[in-house]
Amino acid sequence: MLNKILLLPLSLLLIASVSHAGPKIEHWQTENGARVFYVNAPGLPIVDLRIVFDAGSARDADKSGVASLTSSLLDEGTGKLNANQVAEKFEGLGAQYGASSLRDMAVVSLRSLSDEAILDKALDLFSQVVAAPTLPEKSFQRNRKAMLVGLQVASKRPNVIASKTFYKQVFNDHPYAIDGSGTEPSLTNMQRQDVVAFHKQYYVASNAVIAIVGEVSRARAEALANRVASGLVKGERAAKLVKVAGLSSGITKRIKHESQQTHILVGQPGMHRGDPDYITLYVGNHIFGGSGLVSRLSDSIREQRGLAYSVYSYFSPMREDGPFMMGMQTKNSQADDALKILNNELKSYVTNGPSEDELKRSKQNITGGFALRVDSNKKITEYIAMIGFYDLPLDYLDTFNARVEAVTVAKIKDAFKRRVHPDKLVTVMVGGEK
Amino acid sequence: MHLVSILLLSATLAVSFTTPLQAKHREGVSDVRQYELDNGMKILVKEDHRAPVVVSQVWYKVGSSYEHNGITGVSHVLEHMMFKGTKTLGPNEFSKIIAANGGRENAFTGKDYTAYFQSLHKDRLEVSMRLEADRMQNLSLREEDFVKEVNVVKEERRLRTEDKPTSLTYEQFIATAFQSSPYHHPIIGWMEDLDSMRLEDLQAWYERWYSPSNATLVIIGDVEADKVYRMAKKHFGPIPASKIKPLKPQRETKQRGERRLKVRAQAEVPYLLMGYKVPVLLTAKEPNEVYALEVIAGILDGGNSARLSKDLVRGTQIAVSAGAGYDMYDRIDNLFLFDGRPSTGNSIEVLEKALREQIVRLQTTLATQDELDRIKAQVIAAKVYELDSVFYQGMQIGTLETVGLDHTRLDEYVTRVRAVTPAQVQAVAKKYLIDEGLTVAILDPINEKKENNKATAAKGADHAK
Numbered sequence: 001m002l003n004k005i006l007l008l009p010l011s012l013l014l015i016a017s018v019s020h021a022g023p024k025i026e027h028w029q030t031e032n033g034a035r036v037f038y039v040n041a042p043g044l045p046i047v048d049l050r051i052v053f054d055a056g057s058a059r060d061a062d063k064s065g066v067a068s069l070t071s072s073l074l075d076e077g078t079g080k081l082n083a084n085q086v087a088e089k090f091e092g093l094g095a096q097y098g099a100s101s102l103r104d105m106a107v108v109s110l111r112s113l114s115d116e117a118i119l120d121k122a123l124d125l126f127s128q129v130v131a132a133p134t135l136p137e138k139s140f141q142r143n144r145k146a147m148l149v150g151l152q153v154a155s156k157r158p159n160v161i162a163s164k165t166f167y168k169q170v171f172n173d174h175p176y177a178i179d180g181s182g183t184e185p186s187l188t189n190m191q192r193q194d195v196v197a198f199h200k201q202y203y204v205a206s207n208a209v210i211a212i213v214g215e216v217s218r219a220r221a222e223a224l225a226n227r228v229a230s231g232l233v234k235g236e237r238a239a240k241l242v243k244v245a246g247l248s249s250g251i252t253k254r255i256k257h258e259s260q261q262t263h264i265l266v267g268q269p270g271m272h273r274g275d276p277d278y279i280t281l282y283v284g285n286h287i288f289g290g291s292g293l294v295s296r297l298s299d300s301i302r303e304q305r306g307l308a309y310s311v312y313s314y315f316s317p318m319r320e321d322g323p324f325m326m327g328m329q330t331k332n333s334q335a336d337d338a339l340k341i342l343n344n345e346l347k348s349y350v351t352n353g354p355s356e357d358e359l360k361r362s363k364q365n366i367t368g369g370f371a372l373r374v375d376s377n378k379k380i381t382e383y384i385a386m387i388g389f390y391d392l393p394l395d396y397l398d399t400f401n402a403r404v405e406a407v408t409v410a411k412i413k414d415a416f417k418r419r420v421h422p423d424k425l426v427t428v429m430v431g432g433e434k
Numbered sequence: 435m436h437l438v439s440i441l442l443l444s445a446t447l448a449v450s451f452t453t454p455l456q457a458k459h460r461e462g463v464s465d466v467r468q469y470e471l472d473n474g475m476k477i478l479v480k481e482d483h484r485a486p487v488v489v490s491q492v493w494y495k496v497g498s499s500y501e502h503n504g505i506t507g508v509s510h511v512l513e514h515m516m517f518k519g520t521k522t523l524g525p526n527e528f529s530k531i532i533a534a535n536g537g538r539e540n541a542f543t544g545k546d547y548t549a550y551f552q553s554l555h556k557d558r559l560e561v562s563m564r565l566e567a568d569r570m571q572n573l574s575l576r577e578e579d580f581v582k583e584v585n586v587v588k589e590e591r592r593l594r595t596e597d598k599p600t601s602l603t604y605e606q607f608i609a610t611a612f613q614s615s616p617y618h619h620p621i622i623g624w625m626e627d628l629d630s631m632r633l634e635d636l637q638a639w640y641e642r643w644y645s646p647s648n649a650t651l652v653i654i655g656d657v658e659a660d661k662v663y664r665m666a667k668k669h670f671g672p673i674p675a676s677k678i679k680p681l682k683p684q685r686e687t688k689q690r691g692e693r694r695l696k697v698r699a700q701a702e703v704p705y706l707l708m709g710y711k712v713p714v715l716l717t718a719k720e721p722n723e724v725y726a727l728e729v730i731a732g733i734l735d736g737g738n739s740a741r742l743s744k745d746l747v748r749g750t751q752i753a754v755s756a757g758a759g760y761d762m763y764d765r766i767d768n769l770f771l772f773d774g775r776p777s778t779g780n781s782i783e784v785l786e787k788a789l790r791e792q793i794v795r796l797q798t799t800l801a802t803q804d805e806l807d808r809i810k811a812q813v814i815a816a817k818v819y820e821l822d823s824v825f826y827q828g829m830q831i832g833t834l835e836t837v838g839l840d841h842t843r844l845d846e847y848v849t850r851v852r853a854v855t856p857a858q859v860q861a862v863a864k865k866y867l868i869d870e871g872l873t874v875a876i877l878d879p880i881n882e883k884k885e886n887n888k889a890t891a892a893k894g895a896d897h898a899k
Contacts, residue, residue, distance in 0.1 A: 043484045044818065045818060046818060075738070084739060084744050084748070087737060087744075088739040090737075090738075091736070091738070091739045091740075092739075092808045094811040094813075094815025094816070095815070096819070142751055148778065152702040153701075153702055153703050153775075259597040259700070260596045260597055261596075261597055292538075292540075293529045294526065294530050303525065304582075305582065306581070306582030306585035306589075307589070308589050309590035309593055310593065329589065331589065361534045364535070365534060365536055365537075367536065368536020368537075368555060369538060369554075370555075371486050371556075372487055372538060372554075372555075375824070378823070
């Protein structure tokens with residue numbers, strides 16, 4: 001018996017220190033400058049390919065919505081093929097095509113069986129769709145109008161109103177203030193030419209990261225990457241975004257809305273990818289509001305008081321400082337009280353930091369659960385595309401657990417004091433009594 | 435402190451067993467190993483050695499379709515209360531222990547099931563088994579926890595339903611389509627029922643349904659099936675079996691004509707829902723019909739090349755979105771659903787007409803071989819893609835077993851879909867997509883500004899649209 005008991009802490013250590021090596025990432029550039037990241041993942045006859053351009057809504061400038069429109073129009077036709085034919089081809093191969101647009105990134109993805117004949121065809125079409133879409137006028141008009149309908153739908157959704165307002169207040173005139181879904185005036189005035197120009201400038205090799213994961217050899221992956229990249233013009237990497245300015249004072253926005261709940265968002269500019277405080281703030285927030293049901297916020301607001309179904313906080317690191325945000329929803333009559341508790345929790349955390357026990361538990365959760373981060377091809381693809389896009393070191397995953405282990409209570413207190421300012425919070429409340 | 439004691443316990447369980455295995459085990463075609471404990475608990479294990487992780491799911495045969503009016507939502511509230519402690523654990527300690535073991539966990543309630551899951555490093559599987567076995571038999575339902583938690587659930591209902599016009603529409607639509615069938619109830623329960631729910635309702639529900647003979651354990655990941663079985667036997671084996679009172683059939687009374695409803699709600703854009711009564715795999719006399727319905731869902735909405743996108747969104751541009759589909763793995767007869775939003779300048783009536791024309795087309799013109807081939811290609815590929823997620827595989831196996839279908843039915847899916855002919859597609863469209871079994875719901879936006887304008891315009895002259 002005694003042996004068994006002694007064995008246990010040891011096995012905990014083993015999880016923490018041995019089995020945390022991430023997948024082996026290989027990296028190279030195509031001739032025309034696209035950065036490629038590849039992981040050989042045998043086991044399933046699948047290939048995932050993801051190409052990420054620095055072409056998210058942060059590049060919209062005065063054409064709010066253009067990044068999203070461009071992304072949605074890629075598969076509306078290429079060469080002699082129209083939208084129906086593109087869809088028929090992908091789907092006839094059993095291939096899954098996807099495109100999405102975030103603040104930093106335009107993501108275009110393909111999942112295909114690794115069978116050579118199928119993958120070849122799927123990849124050819126994918127390359128054409130990404131590099132040479134026809135962006136037809138008719139499709140442009142249709143998607144533009146659909147986005148306008150989307151704005152109408154969103155105008156009645158308290159969570160969307162809150163989120164848009166929050167970003168606007170936190171980021172002011174920084175491009176991160178732009179909402180990718182566009183605005184009524186911007187979409188009304190948008191021309192097809194705007195989309196064509198956007199594609200031409202940003203969907204280029206120098207501005208692209210290609211991630212390949214699956215049952216393909218390095219040689220084959222190189223060939224695949226070349227084929228995807230070869231259609232792209234070399235172009236230029238998107239210009240650096242300006243730094244996000246801190247807030248000079250707190251701001252509160254209350255928006256009256258016909259809903260039973262008030263949606264509350266509180267926060268400020270947070271941190272960026274590659275930030276020297278990244279791991280410390282990540283672990284610190286994990287304890288505070290980032291670990292689901294066992295976080296401090298959830299314990300205080302949900303477990304102890306039953307005020308909300310969902311309460312959380314997170315840092316959303318982006319190329320430049322993304323937001324630090326706390327969020328919850330509660331019935332209108334208790335919104336003010338809930339907000340006070342939320343703010344007190346933050347103040348107390350920034351002042352006192354976590355306990356040693358809280359830190360230990362969070363470390364155990366993060367490091368012990370490391371294998372879950374990379375347990376599927378899909379997750380690995382997302383990770384390496386992120387690592388590539390944000391110029392993170394290739395051993396980012398390999399060193400992850402060690403970096404988490406190195407975080408201390410003192411470091412968290414120090415980082416939160418320097419980076420989180422409870423006196424300069426943006427507070428957005430959407431809802432209210434009739 | 436509790437953490438230590440639990441780790442101790444799992445350590446003592448690492449002792450190997452000397453008793454020979456008495457498992458009723460057979461080789462499943464989909465590599466799922468199946469065992470059954472003496473107390474009736476079923477254990478399904480699928481080995482997947484791609485990553486050193488495991489997902490553990492406990493499925494109970496209980497959900498909103500087991501409920502009756504007055505206690506709707508009780509399955510879901512009980513699911514929440516399952517995190518509130520046992521004879522030996524305090525509230526939320528379950529979650530804390532799983533978290534400290536590197537795990538992620540949650541639970542979900544559906545019409546036909548309540549399921550609890552943890553994803554963990556493979557070495558931690560025993561922690562989850564010990565805790566699940568504990569709360570299967572020792573749940574401690576306390577008034578003070580319940581009072582808070584039912585408020586959490588009401589907030590969940592406000593978030594998911596009350597303030598979401600499309601969800602409100604769906605809830606009313608389902609309650610109209612089903613009269614005697616328990617699919618009538620919203621999973622989360624009516625607000626009124628949540629208001630009047632009592633701790634003893636939960637206690638009774640727990641005692642009635644939470645038993646090893648009413649549960650299935652699904653384990654997928656980097657494990658050895660026989661070891662998992664031994665571990666499960668150790669933890670769940672000692673729990674006494676209890677007799678589960680069979681459910682009343684509660685079959686839906688025959689619908690005799692189209693039903694229509696409007697839902698007035700705070701919204702900007704109208705929304706349409708249509709549903710036709712159809713059988714599911716478990717209830718179908720002719721399983722072929724179910725697969726043919728599945729193919730219809732593919733013809734209409736199996737991707738961007740399917741008819742609704744091609745004809746209604748891109749072609750005539752009547753809709754900004756349109757969808758079709760159904761779930762063949764439900765426990766009792768359900769609906770084949772259509773939904774959509776009209777584009778600007780098109781009314782909901784125009785959209786409904788267009789959807790009905792699609793149905794007529796299915797009934798009068800044979801689907802093309804190209805269309806069927808595309809669906810088949812997608813189905814075959816999707817079957818491979820789903821292997822990338824251990825969680826999803828567990829979901830499928832657990833769902834089937836819990837509604838009363840053998841999980842091996844999953845293996846025939848591709849073959850059965852591939853065997854569907856254009857004539858069968860036409861036949862089921864004619865048989866089931868008919869007005870006698872149809873319910874139509876329209877989300878009718880309350881828009882005060884526009885209504886004021888309307889009123890003013892109406893006073894002035896005729897405001898023809």
